[in-house]
Amino acid sequence: MxxxxxxxxxxxxxxxxxxxxxxxxxxxxxxxxxxxxxxxxxxxxxxxxxxxxxxxxxxxxxxxxxxxxxxxxxxxxxxxxxxxxxxxxxxxxxxxxxxxxxxxxxxxxxxxxxxxxxxxxxxxxxxxxxxxxxxxxxxxxxxxxxxxxxxxxxxxAAPWELTTAGCADIVSNYTAVEDWKLAYRLQNVEYSEYAGALSRMTAEMLVENADSIKQGLEESAWVVVKALVSSGVAMSIAGSSRPASGAEHLFSHRLDRIAPDRALHGHQVGVGAILVAYLHEGEKGMWRNIRDALAVIGAPTTAADLGFDDETVIEALTTAHRIRDRYTILGNGISEAAAREAATKTGVI
Ligand SMILES: NC(=O)C1=CN([C@@H]2O[C@H](COP(=O)(O)OP(=O)(O)OC[C@H]3O[C@@H](n4cnc5c(N)ncnc54)[C@H](O)[C@@H]3O)[C@@H](O)[C@H]2O)C=CC1
Ligand SMILES: O=C(CO)COP(=O)(O)O
Ligand SMILES: [Zn+2]
Structure with missing residues (x-):
């Protein structure tokens, strides 16, 4: 039946x-x-x-x-x-x-x-x-x-860093969807092809338009708000934040606990997405495209850009899996050596 x-x-x-x-x-x-x-x-x-x-x-x-x-x-x-x-x-x-x-x-x-x-x-x-x-x-x-x-x-007309944070929140959909698919394969977590595809497409369109996202242009606000709407719809279709929140969000939530209000949510998840993309695919993977798109937009790509020291980033990455019961590439936790390797190879620290 x-x-x-x-x-x-x-x-x-x-x-x-x-x-x-x-x-x-x-x-x-x-x-x-x-x-x-x-x-x-x-x-x-x-x-x-x-x-x-x-x-x-x-x-x-x-x-x-x-x-x-x-x-x-x-x-x-x-x-x-x-x-x-x-x-x-x-x-x-x-x-x-x-x-x-x-x-x-x-x-x-x-x-x-x-x-x-x-x-x-x-x-x-x-x-x-x-x-x-x-x-x-x-x-x-x-x-x-x-x-x-x-x-x-x-x-x-809002402070520009708020818009770059919104962009980075969208760019982070790449790794959120990869984590969601991984959880589907390894843990039989319910996965929605529609929500996953919409979320990923939203990130792709934003990255393709990254060059045209410029301070003071009302057109840029238009592009970013439409992407945020699309990402919100993906979450509504999924009935959870899975399409837009994976390990990069766990990392950001962990940073929030260590140092509340130090950096904007979107900026933290953007740097998290660089690290998490590296963990998914290694040196030749998507992390460079994510980093380059963030750099073009003017969003942070390093721990220093966020205002965190290197050790705080390593602490957040190695403890992020404890934030909530959501299976991601972090599994039951990654070693300090693995975290340091990812952060060093990607230039985050
Ligand atoms: N529901 C969700 O999925 C998420 C919710 N959050 C929540 O959102 C909050 C962070 O969001 P923000 O937008 O950064 O916080 P916010 O509402 O505090 O705004 C940030 C700053 O921008 C100023 N601002 C807003 N619009 C402005 C404009 N047009 N011109 C000049 N200044 C303007 C505000 O006065 C404020 O000082 C967190 O407190 C958190 O609770 C954060 C991440 C995800
Ligand atoms: O920020 C979000 C999606 O971009 C919401 O995700 P959380 O469920 O992790 O709070
Ligand atoms: Zn977010």
Missing amino acids: FDKSTWIKLPRNVVVGHDVLSDLGAVVDDLSVAGRPLVVTSPTPNRLVGDRVRAQLGSNPATVTVEKAGFDAVERVVEAAKAEEATYLVGLGGGKPIDTAKMAADRLGFGFVSIPTAASHDGIVSGRSSIPEGDTRHSVAADPPLAVVADTEVVA
Whole structure:
């Protein structure tokens, strides 16, 4: 008897482009969400476009400003939503307020709208939240946004390193998919050909366009946001972050525990992808293409670029497998000698 089933949750409206913030009211109307919104943002995005967003939402919606991500912030948003009798949330800003809104919406059983002001990683469109707590970080499943409204004029004006971090998060899909396939072959982990192919194609298209991704060009923001959307869709199809998160993400999550907020998520996973590609295929493999693409974009390719010393990178690489139960090329852990060889041969240290 055929007994398979799948449930793919996707955003209903994805609106990307020049001045699309002016369409926000229409996008929300189209969702048919009744009642009042609560805007969840952080200080800079609020200062830059908060008033424009609120004007589009009508009825002068209340705003919660998140300075620091974490479960406390999620709780504060939940309480504010109840106090304001809000019926849906609007996440406005970078990954921090969007993840907070996503988690709070999940807790409340509300829908939420994502308005990214930076293309810093694929969490701005995905159904995953990454919430820090103490020196750990929880990666939690939630529903994806009902709508994504990404104004490329706003995104293009964000600090350039946020965009290069988003690019590197996409480039890291190469190794994430290789890890996923490996887990399928060795551990019989469920693998989706569609999600794997979409994720890899997204990385390939970004790398092919790497030369045209330039600071100050709104077209670059367009290319990167579209890639982040595509990567988010791959995760939705898979029903997990597997298509976009393999050993390079474990490495980054480990760095986050050793030194929180030292470097951007995307930059860490980019350097992780160089190392992990080397571990998969050795000296003649993809790692050079990954490194060169990151270098063209202007993303970090070495430990020093990230602001880490060599020993921290070795520690993170040899202990990354402990982060979560996700089979990757790291298996049950690689030796210090293997980690040092990979990091040295690739020029990461
Ligand atoms: N859901 C997921 O899969 C993932 C979620 N995350 C979460 O995302 C957070 C990191 O994301 P970020 O976007 O780096 O954090 P963020 O929201 O703190 O933004 C980074 C900085 O950029 C500024 N910014 C944003 N847009 C701007 C603009 N248009 N102009 C000027 N400044 C602007 C913000 O004010 C902030 O200072 C982490 O705290 C983590 O919790 C990180 C990785 C993956
Ligand atoms: O960052 C992500 C994908 O790019 C999400 O992955 P995690 O599930 O490892 O948090
Ligand atoms: Zn990521």
